[in-house]
Amino acid sequence: MVSSVPAELGGMASATGVFFRYFGFCCSIAIINYYGLLKQRLHLDRFNQHITALDPVAVQKLASYKQAFLAKGMNSEQASKLANAMLSKSMKVQSQLRYAMDYYELISWCILVIILLIAIYPYINRTIVNVKANQPAPASF
Numbered sequence: 001m002v003s004s005v006p007a008e009l010g011g012m013a014s015a016t017g018v019f020f021r022y023f024g025f026c027c028s029i030a031i032i033n034y035y036g037l038l039k040q041r042l043h044l045d046r047f048n049q050h051i052t053a054l055d056p057v058a059v060q061k062l063a064s065y066k067q068a069f070l071a072k073g074m075n076s077e078q079a080s081k082l083a084n085a086m087l088s089k090s091m092k093v094q095s096q097l098r099y100a101m102d103y104y105e106l107i108s109w110c111i112l113v114i115i116l117l118i119a120i121y122p123y124i125n126r127t128i129v130n131v132k133a134n135q136p137a138p139a140s141f
Contacts, residue, residue, distance in 0.1 A: 031103075040099040041095075043094070043098040043099060044091060044092065047094060047095060061087055062083050062087055063083075065087065066080055
């Protein structure tokens, strides 16, 4: 029950509150999905552009994956395929991490803006001219 509205509007006020809570939840899910689909794919594409046969880190990582599979008794061809799959999986994990960093950076900026608006609201509220008050008009030339 919402107590700051008249009794006859209580049901509508409650429904309005639930609606805005649900709307906020849907907006947050939409933002998460947007960042999950778009930003994660952008980071994955960037990683794919930088991973080449000339990249010493990628070659070293592939060699270590292949050595680990060869040490477990796999043949060379199968170990190479699994090493490539492991490198791909580690790139997806890295892109997921980068997407999460971008998402939480956006949320942090939004929270900072909201906090600043709450902090300066009293100052803005005092500077708004109350046109309904009986004040004399400013002198003009």
